[in-house]
């Protein structure tokens with residue numbers, strides 16, 4: 478959707494006023510609503526637009542003060558209204574503008590690894606700024622701050638604004654980011670259409686969570702029981718289930734629905750005595766949701782990291798460290814079941830010359846092709862690793878030295894037959910084989926295979942040798 482700059486600011490004013498009207502409609506007593514959605518929109522607007530939106534938000538605040546006068550028919554004059562509206566605008570815009578400014582830097586760099594850090598900052602900033610707003614608001618509305626106004630007005634205002642910010646600002650940010658995706662914000666959280674479009678599954682979860690919420694609030698109302706009302710805290714569980722199984726966008730949408738339903742039920746029943754419990758529950762559930770949101774992101778980042786640690790990115794073979802871990806495990810198995818197990822070391826012949834003559838990327842291509850050819854000679858249980866540079870190693874469980882030599886020979890011939898786009902490029906490899914002695918450490922077999930490989934190089938390359946051959950040919954130093 479293409480909107481002019483003026484259009485965008487007008488849309489912001491209208492949306493802010495619509496949310497403000499919604500909050501007034503959902504008041505369970507005059508000036509008392511369990512949440513204040515405009516605070517969420519202000520926070521999101523400052524997060525995305527920076528100080529550019531201060532005039533627009535201030536205008537919305539002043540207009541809402543005039544509208545409020547019409548709704549409640551109070552005695553204030555226009556001059557008085559403009560004065561109160563400006564006061565409200567200044568406090569609201571500066572407090573939320575400064576707090577969003579503190580978050581702007583981190584939110585642009587958000588990813589799976591720093592999500593917890595961002596969530597903690599967001600919750601702390603939201604809590605402190607909404608408290609400042611509540612104190613500032615009450616101080617300007619009432620003459621002086623007494624213990625009574627503090628407990629009655631500041632607490633309600635604080636938690637109302639806090640819920641508005643915690644529950645709704647991520648949703649507004651996501652919507653604005655969809656309207657103006659050029660900002661590239663929150664891409665790490667994939668605020669986009671779900672990959673698996675199982676809408677009915679998501680719908681069932683939403684319906685289940687809403688049904689539970691309605692049941693708890695209705696029962697608490699019927700029995701006028703704060704104890705039953707406290708069960709709304711357990712509704713963090715279905716919300717966390719949604720976070721764990723759905724996309725972040727769907728999760729924050731579900732949180733928004735949860736808050737709208739709570740506000741609507743409280744308005745419907747007019748249960749002002751229990752309203753504070755629902756207000757606090759909203760913020761607590763929102764905090765749980767954000768904490769849990771980090772878990773799937775961390776898990777997938779962890780999986781990726783694991784994968785990177787175990788797989789050589791160039792050849793797709795196992796990395797050196799992971800190869801040694803698997804080798805230790807295979808040796809234990811061989812010892813336990815008294816099975817033979819062998820090791821093959823492979824080194825590309827004159828690979829430096831390949832790089833020098835044909836370039837590094839051709840060298841990389843050669844390494845990839847060698848890995849593919851070698852794999853062709855292996856069983857699924859065999860392990861192929863890259864030792865680094867142009868060296869590979871293969872672990873062959875349930876294989877004695879004779880069979881391992883046969884496998885190595887097969888690999889050698891396959892590599893020798895490889896062809897490349899450069900007709901002048903031919904590749905050969907040397908192989909060193911040793912059978913592992915389960916009573917001795919892996920390092921022992923490794924050194925034997927390495928000596929055999931060295932001997933194969935000295936003997937003219939492109940050949941397979943094992944310890945026995947080496948001893949008979951006296952090829953050691």
Ligand SMILES: Nc1nc2c(ncn2[C@@H]2O[C@H](COP(=O)(O)OP(=O)(O)OP(=O)(O)O)[C@@H](O)[C@H]2O)c(=O)[nH]1
Nearest residue numbers: 824825826827828829830832837838840841866867
């Ligand atoms: N293209 C490419 N080259 C690499 C990579 N890793 C190491 N090399 C190069 O591989 C070459 C290895 O050479 P060496 O093993 O020392 O010697 P060689 O030329 O193969 O000679 P011999 O082993 O004695 O037959 C070096 O030039 C390294 O720079 C890589 O990932 N890609």
